[in-house]
Amino acid sequence: QVQLVESGGGLVQAGGSLRLSCASSGRTFSSHGMGWFRQAPGKDREFVAAISWTGGSTYYTDSVKGRFTISRVNTENTVYLQMNSLKPEDTAVYYCAAAGSFLAVGPSSALYNYWGQGTQVTVSS
Secondary structure: OOEEEEEOOEEEEOOOOEEEEEEEEOOOHHHOOEEEEEEOOOOOOEEEEEEOOOOOOEEEOHHHOOOEEEEEEHHHOEEEEEEOOOOHHHOEEEEEEEEOOOOOOOOOHHHEEEEOOOEEEEEEO
């Protein structure tokens, strides 16, 4: 069983920055892709970013390209999401996810079998 715990959310003004962290336990972290998703009130959950098991490949949804950066430190079993130039439309609950299969990674939520509890990010205008 994999446990994922997110942290780092909060309230920030537009243009500000936050760094989300996701700590993983219960499985070999370094051999699986990781992703970040978000869900705004009244909307479906959407893909934000993903990173391969080596960290060599990253994926972003168009709306965050150039502003968000996903990274991972396998020796710490942690994945990060650095969010800069935040906009009010980035307001959502952000979820960390771990891929279910070895080497799987990408924007589809179907690839991810394990999810964290979420952390709230609120961007004020």
